[in-house]
Amino acid sequence: MREKLEKYYSFVFEKELIDEIVQVGVYKKLRENEILVDLGDKMKGIPLLLEGAIKIVREDKNGEEILLYFLERGDTCASSFASAISNGKCGIRASAEKESEIIFLPKEKLDEWMLKYKSWRTFVIESYNIRLNEMMETIDSLAFMNMSERLYKYLTDKAQIMRETSLNTTHQDIAYDMHTSRVVISRLLKQLENEGKIKLHRNKIEILEF
Amino acid sequence: MREKLEKYYSFVFEKELIDEIVQVGVYKKLRENEILVDLGDKMKGIPLLLEGAIKIVREDKNGEEILLYFLERGDTCASSFASAISNGKCGIRASAEKESEIIFLPKEKLDEWMLKYKSWRTFVIESYNIRLNEMMETIDSLAFMNMSERLYKYLTDKAQIMRETSLNTTHQDIAYDMHTSRVVISRLLKQLENEGKIKLHRNKIEILEF
């Protein structure tokens, strides 16, 4: 734990803060598709992502969902932070897109560290900013882009996060994330393949052009 | 200034913090439609809203825009905070939806107060949370609602923020905010009128049902 923490966070946190995190943080390994936070959960702390990729989705009353963004190593879940601090409920679901490793930080420390460590304050504010910007990007795609553009962005974004040039996914899964139908995705994917941007396989999409 | 500050913020901030705000804050009155923050601006501080209503919109490269949310008294602009702290650019435009009063807080104090005042920390985190939640609501509308539902939500939300049951606006203005066309808005408004939810006038929409 300390090793990875230092690898990804030593340029973010002071040494003393890293020491504290090692002391109070709870290491957890998430298997693929494991749910980390569910709708309406009250958070007892926040996760610090060491390795892997976490998908954050929003769900409406009819159980339909839409992808908000992905988290990767170095990220934390701003929504959890919010929920942890204010004892409120979390309006999102977070699930591991692949095997991931996190450190769970107890909420008692969150405010304490705000006083003690400048790097923690910066990290928290930075995290919120990144998240706000991600949300704006999501709004941009929904408001200004057509399905084909959104789809291509989804594929390249996800590939980036997963650190792979191929995605192991089905058309139906993409449709869920983008809140549309499988038929639409299948047709647009075929179109992107004809344009030479991707190559389709069963359960797998190769991205040829970024 | 002190008077309004105490009226709306005395339950939020400690007395000492209010004193400091009075000392370093710059009071500003915004006339209707005045632009407070524009796309790409670097913020030298953040606005604290005393009175009025501020509209926050996002614009894409083609100059098309979409409403993100409104701010009302007691709110601050989280995007500005982000931008001010990190010296980055602001990805939004903020304009006064009606005559408003703000206090401009210099960015030098933002981090200093994080150390000194628990209430300031809470306020900053709370503001971010509120904004994240607003953004999620915006995403919900875009992803899950049809135009008619979005329109009705827009009207009732805006009326709430403006503290009026009638809105002085044109169909075209609504169309800009919702990133659609005037024709679509006109037809849906007529429909809502037929359903008895609103009453249409020239340059004015009465909301009959909330």
Next chain:
DNA sequence: ATTATTTTGTGATTTAGATCACTTAATTTA
């Protein structure tokens, strides 16, 4: 190997919303 299941492909149809083109009504300006 045969059957069942999952994933993908594809035609046909429908629909919300976009776009075009123009009219009518209200308000402002000259």
Next chain:
DNA sequence: TAAATTAAGTGATCTAAATCACAAAATAAT
């Protein structure tokens, strides 16, 4: 008061995406 401008109404057409209804592969289960 007449002309110009701005706001709103409305028919016609178009299109992206949704929906329905299957067929055809690929893979997994028996």
